[in-house]
Amino acid sequence: MSGLKQGGRADSGACLGAALSTIGELVGDRLSRAEAVRLQHASQLTWMASQPPDAVAFVETTDEVAAIMRICAHHRIPVIPFGAGTSFEGHVNAPYGGLSIDLSRMHSILSVNAEDMDCTIQPGVTRLALNEHLRDTGLFFPIDPGADASLGGMAATRASGTNAVRYGTMKDNVLAMTVVLPSGETVSTGSRARKSSAGYDLTRVFVGSEGTLGIITEMVLRLAPIPEAIVGGICPFPDVRSACDAVIATIQSAIPVARIEFLDELTVHAVNAHSGLDLAETPLLLLEFHGTAASVAEQSQRFGELAEAFGGGPFIWSEKPEERSRLWKARHEAYWACLALRPGARPIPTDVCVPISRLADCVEATKSEIADLGLVAPVVGHVGDGNFHVQPLVDMDNPDEIETVRGFVARLAERAITMGGTCSGEHGIGQEKRRYLEREHGRAALSLMRSIKAAIDPHNLMNPGKMLEPEE
Amino acid sequence: MSGLKQGGRADSGACLGAALSTIGELVGDRLSRAEAVRLQHASQLTWMASQPPDAVAFVETTDEVAAIMRICAHHRIPVIPFGAGTSFEGHVNAPYGGLSIDLSRMHSILSVNAEDMDCTIQPGVTRLALNEHLRDTGLFFPIDPGADASLGGMAATRASGTNAVRYGTMKDNVLAMTVVLPSGETVSTGSRARKSSAGYDLTRVFVGSEGTLGIITEMVLRLAPIPEAIVGGICPFPDVRSACDAVIATIQSAIPVARIEFLDELTVHAVNAHSGLDLAETPLLLLEFHGTAASVAEQSQRFGELAEAFGGGPFIWSEKPEERSRLWKARHEAYWACLALRPGARPIPTDVCVPISRLADCVEATKSEIADLGLVAPVVGHVGDGNFHVQPLVDMDNPDEIETVRGFVARLAERAITMGGTCSGEHGIGQEKRRYLEREHGRAALSLMRSIKAAIDPHNLMNPGKMLEPEE
Known part of the structure; x- marks a missing residue:
């Protein structure tokens, strides 16, 4: 298995200058070298140091991304895709400098196919914007990582979140993508068919590739019907183990729970203070059930019985949207609530x-x-x-x-x-x-991943210094 | 993007002879060159001519497969993995000769983890054997392509079948694999975690790779709880379009249908004759609902109302296992029933x-x-x-x-x-x-697939003449 070239980097300022000058001709004032802009495009939600890129291009079309990629490939300039910058793992840092490609202006929802329950979007669309747009169609996009991340970024990191137990992760909900490869070529990874056995699963090669194989410029996403009824509820447990045992029993009982979230007593304490709640400060499960009115009532009742069998409860649930929203807002704000600790x-x-x-x-x-x-x-x-x-x-x-x-x-x-x-x-x-x-x-599997990387990005231009590359 | 080498083939009888002689020392009489055995390992369920391999090795362990692969790699002998031979697309043919690796003796179920709802198996286990084994655990493996295929073969072709609308395809139900690469190295593609964002999705690289990238020698499969109640039913429609419209409406209404199968009037005619049924000889939908007793009753009733709205019906359904079995047996025997036409x-x-x-x-x-x-x-x-x-x-x-x-x-x-x-x-x-x-x-995506193939199998030893290779 071939190794990975060490950090594709702009060997000289001359190359970088030439590349940026050509890119500037292409995109005009949508190329920025301003320090504030560069800093804003470095990772800020991690303990890694911010490593700003040399410049940022605010792109608008797939063709533009392809043209920029060809210029960067020619000059061997590192390229770092940027969505909403909500990564916790330093994905948007530029340890070798290079060009950050900011996809946030590619935020069009190109089509919604209600009969097929799919939509085609640009990667800068955020999950909240998509769900806002879908509101009147009876459909929604279920993957919910908490932050209002860009959907391109969510695909790139194989994101999931609170709904994954029922609806899967980004792996399961991206039907196809358009990707600009490190060569500047554009590929389409699949069709709008719900399933296919025609060739390698290129979609899943790019989902979770963290910007190291190419730049996602369009996606077909699978949508789900908005449930007729939703019930949300809270269930305290005496300890972690009884809560986990109740979760296992719930899933084994085929209760199609949509969300089942754990908060430890410290998180509950923080959330109470932050969101003005008065939840019992013990390990808690937050749950949500989706279905018909009869079915969510049945699911809730069964879960309550199971929880009790494991020493938990009482399970308090509600169909009222405002109560559910309050609860999930508190869950999503746990990150911020905990800062006050x-x-x-x-x-x-x-x-x-x-x-x-x-x-x-x-x-x-x-x-x-x-x-x-x-x-x-x-x-x-x-x-x-x-x-x-x-x-x-x-x-x-x-x-x-x-x-x-x-x-x-x-x-x-x-x-x-x-x-x-x-x-x-x-x-x-x-x-x-x-x-x-x-x-x-294991070494063999990592080496296999590096072979795939080297085959697609032989000069290691795409998001160098991430994922597969050994630490410096 | 680099092209694919033309058909890895055993260049000379001498190489092949030497390879088989070494392999014979390793596996003894589990290596066969008998004509009947070779013919039995060529494709027979297609219109392609049967192209038998030069020899067949009946393997028993991952280490043995790795040792054989290293010998074949050394001598540049094509290798064709063989499960149960139920492919319709000539996957097990050996257009360039070489060695068929028969995995049917690797049929152990290594572990069942009921709490995690997963199991670890060898690839020669068939889906019926697995479900028979699981019967007392309350779990089942839902992917059902009709034939009693080997699970390794099902993974290799990204198989699905009648339950996919609810439970997904092999893509969604393989958590991890052990794969012997064309180099003879063994890799593990994932863990037993339900989800992961740690590196490229190697599992999905191999699912659907049709034996062109390596040999699957172990798999971790996701299992599902056996539903508490199952309802099966039949619904006739005046024409194809009304049946399809009813399907779309059913799925949009979030009715979690487990199976929804279409038979045209000719198939119904054949099935009636073959299975002694008296179904109306019009386009039909066969359905199955999984859930609690209350929920399957609700689902059935709602579907019946929808079908009627599209001109279909009556929807006749039953909870009796023997009636459901009769129906699905008839569906699965449609292939054979139609032969009589x-x-x-x-x-x-x-x-x-x-x-x-x-x-x-x-x-x-x-x-x-x-x-x-x-x-x-x-x-x-x-x-x-x-x-x-x-x-x-x-x-x-x-x-x-x-x-x-x-x-x-x-x-x-x-x-x-x-x-x-x-x-x-x-x-x-x-x-x-x-x-x-x-x-x-498109050309760019196909070229990308070929780059991945070339990176993993540079000498094109794995199942040559299939999928990505241009026609002769």
């Missing part, structure tokens, strides 16, 4: 996923280490998938603490992998998690 | 998939051409996915008729692609459908 500290959200039978073991061991280390680190989880996040609040002026938290995150990744899981359920690898990839996949 | 002729099943809004157009245009050409060609479809099969019965002694049917199949593929669909919904490309691949994907 340690003012001035930076949150470092991390993300693992394990087989659900190991979830309680993994969360318990992790919380025990949090206590031992004296960290302030709330835990939330998309527990129907075995996926959870720990969000240590770190004093970034304290190098010892940073080292401690790094060690904690490394042991968490190791724990998840040892339990048959993964070091990233939905945030991706980016920069910081590269160190766990060989441990998770 | 023209004794002595060979069935040539073909397979396209279109966006569901175009399904009625595509089926109508196809049936109209069937009538014009005077073909005997029943139509069945997994219509919830927009996927349908036409099965012309061909007099293989009549070259003119063969030409006519080839033209018909080509126009059907073209029609599906023009309507935004695919030339194969679930059977794969194999040999005969290679000619449609560039038309469907």
